Amino acid sequence: MSRLNRTDRPYDLVLFGATGFVGTLTAEYLAAHAPKELRWAVAGRDERKLERLRERLAGGADVGVLRADVDEPASLRALAEHARVVATTVGPYVLHGEELVAACADAGTDYLDLTGEPEFVDLMYVRHDARARETGARLVHACGFDSVPHDLGAYFTVLQLPPDVPLTVDGYVTADAAFSGGTLASALNQIARGRPMRAAARERYRHEPRLMGRRVTAPAGPPRFVGELGAWALPLPTVDPQIVRRSARALDRYGPDFRYRHHAAVRHLPVALGGVAALGAVAAAAQVPPARRWLSDRLKPGDGPSAEKRARSWFRVRFVGEGGGRRVFTEVAGGDPGYDETAKMFAEAALSLVFDDLPPTAGQVTTAQAMGDALIGRLRAAGITFRVAASR
Numbered sequence: 110m111s112r113l114n115r116t117d118r119p120y121d122l123v124l125f126g127a128t129g130f131v132g133t134l135t136a137e138y139l140a141a142h143a144p145k146e147l148r149w150a151v152a153g154r155d156e157r158k159l160e161r162l163r164e165r166l167a168g169g170a171d172v173g174v175l176r177a178d179v180d181e182p183a184s185l186r187a188l189a190e191h192a193r194v195v196a197t198t199v200g201p202y203v204l205h206g207e208e209l210v211a212a213c214a215d216a217g218t219d220y221l222d223l224t225g226e227p228e229f230v231d232l233m234y235v236r237h238d239a240r241a242r243e244t245g246a247r248l249v250h251a252c253g254f255d256s257v258p259h260d261l262g263a264y265f266t267v268l269q270l271p272p273d274v275p276l277t278v279d280g281y282v283t284a285d286a287a288f289s290g291g292t293l294a295s296a297l298n299q300i301a302r303g304r305p306m307r308a309a310a311r312e313r314y315r316h317e318p319r320l321m322g323r324r325v326t327a328p329a330g331p332p333r334f335v336g337e338l339g340a341w342a343l344p345l346p347t348v349d350p351q352i353v354r355r356s357a358r359a360l361d362r363y364g365p366d367f368r369y370r371h372h373a374a375v376r377h378l379p380v381a382l383g384g385v386a387a388l389g390a391v392a393a394a395a396q397v398p399p400a401r402r403w404l405s406d407r408l409k410p411g412d413g414p415s416a417e418k419r420a421r422s423w424f425r426v427r428f429v430g431e432g433g434g435r436r437v438f439t440e441v442a443g444g445d446p447g448y449d450e451t452a453k454m455f456a457e458a459a460l461s462l463v464f465d466d467l468p469p470t471a472g473q474v475t476t477a478q479a480m481g482d483a484l485i486g487r488l489r490a491a492g493i494t495f496r497v498a499a500s501r
Contacts, residue, residue, distance in 0.1 A: 119191050120150045120173060121463045125209065126198035127151035128158040131223065131253070134452035135198065140166040142491070143460060152188055154178040179205040182212070189216040196221040196252075196459045203229040203302070210237050210248060217244035219462045223455060225255035225348045228302055231309035234473045235316050242472040247479050252458045253451035256352040257476055258426045258493075259371065261485055262441040263353045264477040265495050267363050271433030275366035278431075280353075281338055281374035282345060284424040284446050320358055323365050327354040330370040337438075338427065342372035356477035364432065374427070419445040427498070437500040443493040450493065457487040 124139070126132040128151075136151055143149065150173030151159050151166075159174045166172055175191065177184040179199060189195055189212035199205050202224040213220035214237040224230060230250045241248050251260070263278050270276055327350040335342050350371040357363035414422070422445035430437045443450045458476060461467065465483040476484055485495055 118193055120148050121192070122147060122149040122194045122196065122459050123152050123173075123175060123188060123192040124149070124196050124198075124459075125152045125177060125188065128153050128155065128162055129198050131448060131452055131455075132198040133162065134448055135196070135456050136162060136166060138452045138456045139460075140172070142456070144464070145171075147460070147463065149173070150175050150192075152177045179208060182208045185209045185212045186216070189213045189218045192218055194219040194221070194459055194462045196455060198223055198455075200224060200226075201229075202226055203232070207233065207236070211240075214241040214244060214246050214248065217246050219247045219249070221249045221252045221455065221459055221462070223253040223255070223451065224250050227348045227351055228306040228309040230348065230351070230473075231306075231313040235309070235312050238472040245471045247462065247470055248473045249458065249462070249476060249479055250473070251348055251352050252455050252476060254424070254446040254454070255347060256349040257454040257458070257484075257488075258424070258441040258443075258446075259349040260352045260356055260475055260477045261481070261488070262426050262428050262439065262495070263369055264356060264360075264481060265441070265485060266428040266430040266437060266439045267367075269437045269439060269497055269500065270364075270430050270435055272362060272364065274364055274433035276364045276430065276432035277368045278353075279342075279370045279372065279429045280349075281335070281340070281342060281372050281427045281429075282424070283340075283374045283427075285422055323358075323361070323367075325354055325357040325363065325367045327351065327369045327371070330372070335374070337429070338374055340374040340376045342374060345371050345373050347371065352475050353477075356475040359475065359478040414445075414448065419449050422446065422449075424450070435500065438498040440496055440498050441494060453491050453493070454488065457491055458484055461487055 124132060124136055127136045139149060151162055152175040153159055154176065156174060156176050163172045163174055175188055177188040179185070185208050189209070195209065195213055195218055197206070197209055200223070202222060203226050206222065206224065206229060210220060210233050233248060233250070237248065259280055263280060266278050267276060329344040332341065332343050350369055353369045357367045357369065423443070424446035425440060425442040428439045430439065458480060461480045461484050465480065467480060467483060470479050489495055
């Protein structure tokens, strides 16, 4: 199905899960920053909440309301058929996300989410990539802090290096932020699903075409002290390096031999050791259902940090890229990573799919692959920094 055949759909963009914590922030961002010609709607299972949200969004002018429920597949199919682009905040995605992915793949509707769940991304590739390629749908996962700054930051760094030579990029994440109940629930669910996550990765490997004539890797690497940063680098077990690796597989600009490593940057060794110990304790507790429920109850889905706390939050991702005799230091930085900036990244990614002249892609794609330069431009205009800090 050509994308030109979708212009008769009632909406350019539908935001599903709009009354949740991040959903509301995204809706507010769209109401404040989207072009006037955008035809968009908010969607979810509670029409009264949606109506109240619409009224708060500048009096509800030109914002539609659609009822849809993850437990009602027919409603998700109708949702997909009403939109050119569907953006969903409804997670944990491995539990609640597949029906909407399937509906969008069948309808030729572009799809975005905020997942940081590797298992979900791998399963959606195995089950729905081929159908999306047939219909022209772009399935874009991890469109928030997971993994936009890291995926686009690595891409931006590669562009500063010579083409057609082996390249290495290391990313170092520093942040000061709180998280919401929904984020906590997704993280605990992901940690508890180690075995199915590994099984999904193996299944994807069996389905993915082999890379011919090029090599792309994303090893964890050991903890180490990085003198140039004055910080300890700890491998981060997130979805981000997998997303960067898939961008590198898809785009020849990453060179014939590309390696990416992803780290948390921590200045003080006791803090680093304490963080590793705390992560291990949470991972162990997440394997025990009563302990996992207790942890999840500390923050309920829908709860999140206050506006005051978010205003004090920030993130910075520094990248060190090398290749062809050149060494470059770049940085992606912004405010509150988990919520305010995630809503901004998510909304701008959706607007990019609606309005920008993008490379022809379909199936499961990354932000760098699908939107690349256009999305970097949008995020820069919206206040997120992409810069070259130094080079030699």
